[in-house]
Amino acid sequence: MAADRSAEIAERVREAAARGTPLIPQGGGTKAFLGEAVAGEPLPLAGHEGIVGYEPTELVITARAGTPLAEVEAALAAQGQMLGFEPPRLGAASTLGGVVAAGLSGPRRPWAGALRDFVLGVRLVNGRGEVLRFGGQVMKNVAGYDLSRLMAGAQGTLGVLLEVSLRVVPRPVREQTRVLALDAAGALERLAGLARRPLPLAGACHVAGRLHLRLAGAAAGVEAAAAEVGGEVMGEAEAAAFWDGVRDLAHPFFRDGEGALWRIALPPAAPPLPLAGEWLLDWGGGQRFLRSAEPAGRIREVAAAAGGHATRLSGPAAGVTVFHPLPEPILRLHRRLKAALDPHGILNPGRLYPGL
Amino acid sequence: MDGGADRTARRRARAVAETLARRLGGGCVLTDPEALRPYECDGLSAYRALPAAVVLPRSREEVREVVRACAEAGVPLVPRGAGTSLSGGAVPHPEGIVLSLARMNRVLEVDVRNRVARVEPGVRNLAVTEAAAPYGLYYAPDPSSQVTCTIGGNVAENAGGVHCLKYGLTVHNVVGVEMVTVEGEFVRLGGVAPDAPGYDLLALLIGSEGMLGVVTEATVRLLPRPVCARVLLAAFDDIPTAGEAVSRIIAAGIIPGGLEMMDGPAIRAAEDFVHAGYPVDAAAILLCELDGTPEEVEEDIGRVRAILEDCGAREVRLARDERERALFWSGRKNAFPAVGRISPDYYCMDGTIPRRALARVLEGIARLSEAYGLAVVNVFHAGDGNLHPLILYDANRPGELERTEELGLRILELCVEAGGTITGEHGVGLEKLPAMCVQFTREEIAQFHAVKEAFDPGRILNPDKAIPTLARCAELGGMHVRGGRLPFPDLERF
């Protein structure tokens, strides 16, 4: 049932703040693996849903945080539009608030932008139980500090999202996926070469000895680019299934295999890393998934040496944090910022880092 | 402002400047009033103050030294790029030091494989594109001030430009920053590897108007230069029709590289100045640039032309070649100086509205303009609803500046009422402090102060800018418009 539960949610937070009880904002319950375990009372967002504003000519959609992602995507598709960052749909129950709080983006990210690049505004409850609005529904807005984009990826530790406004994009007229047989090093080399060309790329993923390039845009532009990148055309249905699989972490690579699953973010052109295991390279090399039995410490060291960082996607494990450790001065800024928004430390405490 | 400066505080700032002069070398520190004069204001000359000193470091380490010295002594520090801010963001603090990043103007690296450039904060926006050009790359955000303004200033203001509808603002194109915290530590936010762990402090820093840290280096994204760009010029007999055309283009799924509008007075001022061949009797013109591969551009031109004609444009011209394309744009790009020729002074506003409210807000502006007896010229980024009404006035007429400012505030109220914002790209600075009280509640402003406190507990970094004190909002009557609900909606507002 679509309803506005803002007042009730704010009241819950005020109460919890007064008692000092931690709360766990809950969307669809699909991303528990994406953070440290939190002890606290669930704060369900279920029922706080509904699209409150969507004007296709404005390229903006505004919806309550508990709105299922599927509902948002269906509304956009009906108007020939979509979320440009292609958020992973980790389950049918995913909610818009959970998507924004998790801050994950899909295969289109290097060319279209990350989730946070599409956040225009939010309404939230801070840890004092105050209902606040930051940003808005327009593309350009620099009034006050940008606390709305800060919520992307903060995993509900800085505020409970009530409402989110996102910029949307038109669906491309034409899409085509090309496949090239290359090893990982060869694929990275090829991608570095293509990076300088103004091609309508919308996906570049290497797995199992094959580089998949998705082209999207005006029909004529896609055809010209296809001729330039070469390779073989992938059938439309097969291509759609492939990109959905990568996007939703549902490709066989994510399901089968030994060892822990890691997500390593790197400068895209970084050469293959000396870590044993199975690899899937997405984002033209900027996001690499690794299934490996290597010790966490070594994985993080190698990633950092290459200019990147590693997240453990298999969920928390003894002695291994989910997220890459932060340098001390940055951690200090994080703690103070957390205190500025959630002075009683009741919002998902410890979900990201100890004390956050 | 000078006269009000607290003597002891100013003396303290002088003492810090002397220490810095000893450590960094005398050439890096200016204290002579004549030498300070060029720094007393930025692009908004209505606000002025002489700082106690100006320091011009040459390296990141020197920047850190300046920050540490000021933090220790509790001396206000105002970072400054090229001083082109139009909201008074870089106006000195009378009891403080201006930290000019102008000497830190090197492009440190163009990393072609990762398509990024690492630059010092004082590098001019256009210089980044020049450095990337040999590799077929460019830096997309192109504020009209790009010849002069610096990347550090762009980061602080989240600057945008003609291209930002399609390619985004500074926040979308800067991937990493090194800054000095008020504790005098270097921290790196973001980076070439996507999605840095933890909070998105980079997003928070961008647009924070020099109040959270001093940027010592930026890593910016470079894009392949589109092979082809062509521009259409459409003339309209009335503004609502032009506004409608904007909506229809976007609804058709076309995101132009640039989509700009000028109203009648702007067209005539620009035409007199640059002779771009604009139709001077039109009520509005739209410039729509399409870029991409030649095939894409060809396809889009056909579609846009059909929409414009269908909407009732009375004339649609396609620039025949590069020369004509530059000519079409020259009028738009020179619109501000062109207006400068027809009026002794002008005051540039900067609000954003949802595109669908374009006609309504422009009508509202016209009504206000008449009521205040001050002409308003409109040149703006139509594609993203970012308006730049230019209020024409004469500073030499007593009271006219005050009336201009009041009219400006009324225009911003209109923007907020329409569901928009008080600043799209120029920032709040000193100028828009009153308008902040229109857009935000007490609690929201208090939250901003708490965030500032988290980064700068001693409040030495560009203090008293961008976020008004609650007392100030109370003084202004705490005017708060939201969701179209004005307090006392039926009272005349002028």
Ligand SMILES: Cc1cc2nc3c(=O)[nH]c(=O)nc-3n(C[C@H](O)[C@H](O)[C@H](O)COP(=O)(O)OP(=O)(O)OC[C@H]3O[C@@H](n4cnc5c(N)ncnc54)[C@H](O)[C@@H]3O)c2cc1C
């Ligand atoms: C009854 C119950 C009890 C649970 N107890 C625990 C427990 O004690 N410890 C534990 O680790 N897990 C517990 N879980 C799992 C918990 O739901 C997840 O760890 C986590 O909250 C993921 O949330 P989500 O998947 O529902 O939200 P998603 O929609 O997947 O959201 C992902 C992240 O965003 C946050 N989030 C979601 N919506 C919003 C919003 N609107 N505003 C701000 N942040 C938001 C979530 O808190 C989470 O951090 C419990 C689940 C249930 C159903």
Ligand SMILES: Cc1cc2nc3c(=O)[nH]c(=O)nc-3n(C[C@H](O)[C@H](O)[C@H](O)COP(=O)(O)OP(=O)(O)OC[C@H]3O[C@@H](n4cnc5c(N)ncnc54)[C@H](O)[C@@H]3O)c2cc1C
């Ligand atoms: C004719 C004209 C046209 C313009 N057109 C546009 C436009 O199209 N789009 C647009 O967005 N803006 C435009 N502007 C406004 C202005 O150019 C931009 O805001 C620009 O980003 C300011 O850069 P600057 O280097 O001049 O910064 P300054 O004016 O020197 O400073 C601006 C702010 O940045 C802070 N700052 C500067 N350097 C640093 C640093 N290294 N670290 C931390 N803080 C720092 C200052 O403290 C101040 O708050 C225009 C201005 C003029 C005069």
